[in-house]
Amino acid sequence: MATPKIDMGAPATDGCEPVTAESSWSAAVGQGGGVLRSVQIGALELETGGLLTSVTVAFECWGTLNAAGTNAVLIQHALTGSTHVSRGDSEEDGWWEGLVGPGEVIDTNKYFVLCANMLGGCYGSTGPSSIGDDGVPYGSRFPFVTIRDSVNAEAKMADRLGITSWHAVIGGSMGGARALEWAITFPERVHRCAVVAACAASTAEQIAFAQAQVLAIRQDPNFAGGDYYDDVAPTAGLGLARRIAHITYRSEAEMGQRFGRAAQDGENPVSGKRLPSKPGRSRTERYRVESYLDHQAHKLVGRFDANSYIVITEALMSHDVTRGRGTLKEALYRAQDVEFLVAAVNSDRLYFPAQSEELAAALPGENTVRRIDSPIGHDGFLTEVEAVGNLLKASFFPV
Numbered sequence: 130m131a132t133p134k135i136d137m138g139a140p141a142t143d144g145c146e147p148v149t150a151e152s153s154w155s156a157a158v159g160q161g162g163g164v165l166r167s168v169q170i171g172a173l174e175l176e177t178g179g180l181l182t183s184v185t186v187a188f189e190c191w192g193t194l195n196a197a198g199t200n201a202v203l204i205q206h207a208l209t210g211s212t213h214v215s216r217g218d219s220e221e222d223g224w225w226e227g228l229v230g231p232g233e234v235i236d237t238n239k240y241f242v243l244c245a246n247m248l249g250g251c252y253g254s255t256g257p258s259s260i261g262d263d264g265v266p267y268g269s270r271f272p273f274v275t276i277r278d279s280v281n282a283e284a285k286m287a288d289r290l291g292i293t294s295w296h297a298v299i300g301g302s303m304g305g306a307r308a309l310e311w312a313i314t315f316p317e318r319v320h321r322c323a324v325v326a327a328c329a330a331s332t333a334e335q336i337a338f339a340q341a342q343v344l345a346i347r348q349d350p351n352f353a354g355g356d357y358y359d360d361v362a363p364t365a366g367l368g369l370a371r372r373i374a375h376i377t378y379r380s381e382a383e384m385g386q387r388f389g390r391a392a393q394d395g396e397n398p399v400s401g402k403r404l405p406s407k408p409g410r411s412r413t414e415r416y417r418v419e420s421y422l423d424h425q426a427h428k429l430v431g432r433f434d435a436n437s438y439i440v441i442t443e444a445l446m447s448h449d450v451t452r453g454r455g456t457l458k459e460a461l462y463r464a465q466d467v468e469f470l471v472a473a474v475n476s477d478r479l480y481f482p483a484q485s486e487e488l489a490a491a492l493p494g495e496n497t498v499r500r501i502d503s504p505i506g507h508d509g510f511l512t513e514v515e516a517v518g519n520l521l522k523a524s525f526f527p528v
């Protein structure tokens with residue numbers, strides 16, 4: 130079998146436009162955005178005691194940073210998201226297209242917007258596929274990182290870019306976990322924080338779903354302990370991980386209505402024949418929902434690195450803003466001067482609205498959970514861009 134081509138976006142050290150202390154990068158950014166840039170932040174000590182000796186943080190940005198460095202907005206991507214929030218000058222739509230730009234809810238005539246790739250990711254920041262000090266990819270040697278480690282790396286990035294504080298830090302799902310961690314770790318640098326479809330600590334069920342995904346990859350014979358970069362990538366394991374995850378991202382009602390028990394066009398899943406599956410497909414004769422999940426798996430395998438998937442998933446499993454900080458109320462009290470927006474998707478069965486209620490109740494001050502109506506489940510925070518925009522406009526970006 131040929132080695133599948135994995136398009137992981139621009140690698141950390143090649144293809145990103147490097148930002149150095151000397152470059153007048155903010156002036157050069159202008160309005161457009163859509164260009165992957167990177168900063169070197171040096172060594173990073175990790176929460177659990179490890180050390181990354183040389184770390185790159187990749188980001189995209191839109192708008193212009195003001196002289197005081199105070200008009201900046203940080204948008205945090207979800208588990209398999211990239212830095213590409215908005216099309217900007219590029220040709221490819223972003224994952225929150227329409228939210229950021231001149232005259233949009235987050236108006237880049239006023240605000241400077243930035244999205245950084247998570248530490249351990251595969252969209253430009255240092256991750257398992259990056260080349261280590263010895264000239265070979267980290268692979269199995271990439272250390273365990275936490276959400277807090279990524280936030281610390283992002284703070285060093287902000288220092289390097291001259292961003293003293295954020296007008297707002299905004300994120301959905303894992304991006305919401307990162308946004309909340311920012312507000313609690315650096316409350317003096319965050320004025321407003323939006324936590325969408327996320328909670329204060331990963332729950333037992335979220336950890337359980339994550340374990341199945343991680344094991345799917347680790348048990349792929351091509352995983353080779355994580356050192357597969359010179360060989361065949363563990364695409365079957367990554368594809369299975371995505372299938373498991375994707376089911377949790379959608380609602381039972383949506384799947385029932387959309388696919389029901391229908392057969393995929395031209396296929397007959399109850400023919401009784403046991404035909405061998407084709408590469409990238411669960412089997413040859415499928416229900417429509419199987420074909421849909423095969424497609425979602427195929428798409429992720431084409432754009433994501435399996436080791437990064439494990440590293441980021443394990444970071445999300447570790448998410449707990451109370452670690453080392455007392456009770457939930459005590460931990461959140463650190464962010465008493467931060468203005469919060471907590472929002473949940475009404476049909477979310479991965480990050481239940483009740484968990485957002487729990488977070489809102491524990492935050493200092495009065496906080497009401499805002500509802501995003503969507504029949505599809507967790508992914509509603511990505512598909513209901515207008516609803517997310519309306520909430521942000523009302524709370525953080527009045528015209």
Ligand SMILES: CC(=O)SCCNC(=O)CCNC(=O)[C@H](O)C(C)(C)COP(=O)(O)OP(=O)(O)OC[C@H]1O[C@@H](n2cnc3c(N)ncnc32)[C@H](O)[C@@H]1OP(=O)(O)O
Nearest residue numbers: 207209210211213224393417418420421424432508511512
């Ligand atoms: C390249 C990057 O940088 S991506 C990074 C940014 N992305 C993210 O952050 C999130 C990752 N993306 C996602 O999670 C999802 O794609 C979402 C949530 C954004 C999309 O949700 P939706 O718009 O509801 O898409 P939906 O789940 O309906 O999937 C549509 C796809 O399924 C396909 N599909 C639908 N039914 C079937 C079927 N029976 N068999 C096969 N494929 C099917 C459609 O053809 C479509 O394919 P396409 O995406 O290749 O065009």
Ligand SMILES: N[C@@H](CCO)C(=O)O
Nearest residue numbers: 207208209210302303
């Ligand atoms: N579809 C999203 C869901 C995770 O929140 C992603 O792939 O990042």
